[in-house]
Amino acid sequence: MSRAVQFSRNGGPEVLDIVEVDEPHAGRGEVRVSVRAAGLNAFDFKVRQDAAYLPSKKLPSGQGNEFAGVVDEVGDGVDGVSIGDEVLGWVSFAAQADYVVVPPTQLAAKPAALDWATAGGIGLVGNTAKRATDAIAPGPGDTVLVSAAAGGVGLLESQLAIRAGATVIGTASEANHEFLRGLGVIPVAYGPGLADRVRAAAPNGITAVLDSAGEETVLLGLELGVDPKRINTIVYSPGVEKYGIQSVGGGGKTSAELAELASLVASGELVLPIAATYxxxxxxxxxxxxxxxxxxxxxxxxLP
Ligand SMILES: NC(=O)c1ccc[n+]([C@@H]2O[C@H](COP(=O)([O-])OP(=O)(O)OC[C@H]3O[C@@H](n4cnc5c(N)ncnc54)[C@H](OP(=O)(O)O)[C@@H]3O)[C@@H](O)[C@H]2O)c1
Known part of the structure; x- marks a missing residue:
């Protein structure tokens, strides 16, 4: 037997249990990973709290969509992966468990310099941040407003936009401003008065928006004259049809992309802080x- 996080009804953290399940094994074309770290994402709890968020979700369900660990079984027909390899990867609602079984196309090699916690938390926010940032194609001369800049997605979007040559103004609580400044982000507090703070921080205006917080930032971008096609939101779906903004979020994950993100974080070119481990x-x-x-x-x- 092995352990897995599971929920059998919709609700808050109280519906999460650790259950004993039959130990899974790698079948043909599959790899089993003994999990060392599994990241948590807002997507996990949005789906768990509200059955309408992902109607196709059947219960009981596992929890967690990204992981890092050590390969301990390799099924027939799998090449290029060996027992003992340290990897990171993605899986649908099954990562928070002792073992994960996936095809090798959902894995990338873990760089030795990457600690387990970071390796287990990169995949989902990295994929989302990269796609969202690419959607507005920032470059030198751009000033990009990034909301929730201290969150997993916002931190990576901010850094990707800066790497592309843009100036970044990021919304965050005061407590996170110093950290953001250290990354080259100009921090501003969100909430009432945001428009004045952004105008003061960007006297030449805003040219693009990366939103992970909702209506406030999207409406401000429109008010400041940003081309709707250069406003991307991953949370404010009503704005997409209403204002013609973009909504490019996570998807189309590939092993090569995951390897590239892991390498950028391992080398320190992208920073993804771990707020806490459990x-x-x-x-x-x-x-x-x-x-x-x-x-x-x-x-x-x-884990374990
Ligand atoms: N569509 C997609 O494909 C996709 C993919 C990934 C994530 N998402 C969504 O994107 C959002 C961000 O995800 P995440 O993983 O980066 O982190 P998260 O845990 O949802 O966000 C944490 C950050 O949100 C900030 N925040 C909280 N309230 C805010 C507000 N009113 N205005 C601005 N910022 C606020 C916090 O900033 P302070 O601590 O500084 O207060 C914190 O740093 C989530 O809603 C998630 O579901 C969507």
């Missing part, structure tokens, strides 16, 4: 913290 037995506490929505970076569960 053991599997603390899964309810971990999601309670995540669901407070005020984090600098990622929360990751460590």
């Amino acid at each position: 053991r599997l037995s603390e899964v309810r506490e971990a999601y309670t913290r995540l669901e407070s929505r005020h984090l600098l970076g990622k929360i990751v569960m460590l």
